[in-house]
Amino acid sequence: EIVLTQSPATLSLSPGERATLSCRASQSVSDFLAWYQQKPGQAPRLLIYDSSKRATGIPARFTGSGSGTDFTLTISSLEPEDIGVYYCQQRSNWPPIIFGQGTRLEI
């Protein structure tokens, strides 16, 4: 079974700074990787799918990249509302649906 490892566990940055979140797969998932944002007390929200495609309504400051086993979510200029936990998820070899353990973003 594929394992997704996210790093760092926690990221503390200031508004306007650039955030770089990593997701590493234990084996290739091609580009079948998504990123979700979960704000406190809310359900997750799809940000990026197929590694680099922004979901509907997602601001351009969110960018996904990567292929194979190494993926990155970049938030170009942090806004205060970007706080939350970010999860990656693969569907290359589904089922199962597998999530990473999350990166907590503090601003």
Add this chain to the structure above:
Amino acid sequence: VQLEESGPGLVKPSETLSLTCTVSGGSLNSSSHYWAWIRQPPGKGLDWIAFSFYSGSTNTNPSLKSRLTISVDTSRNQFSLRLSSVTAADTATYYCARISDSSGYHIDSWGQGILVTVSS
């Protein structure tokens, strides 16, 4: 589309947890979507439970398979989860969600979640 979970927020150990997801603003009877259940223990990450096609074809997490029943009712635009013999480890927020081909078969819509506590 909107999804809304319903069911009891408190279940006793060894009993059966039953939840329903009602879909509005879209049809369950769609070849472009799968319908999923995902849970999140308090303070922890996301765990996949199962996903179903409108035909009723279902894939379940092997760790839950022996206790899990998933059903789809296209006439009522609802899908349901039943988890038997629950323990405290099943305490979690349960989300229903939609997987769409238009988003690369990732989860593009989520319910707001329902917290289910297993306690006597």
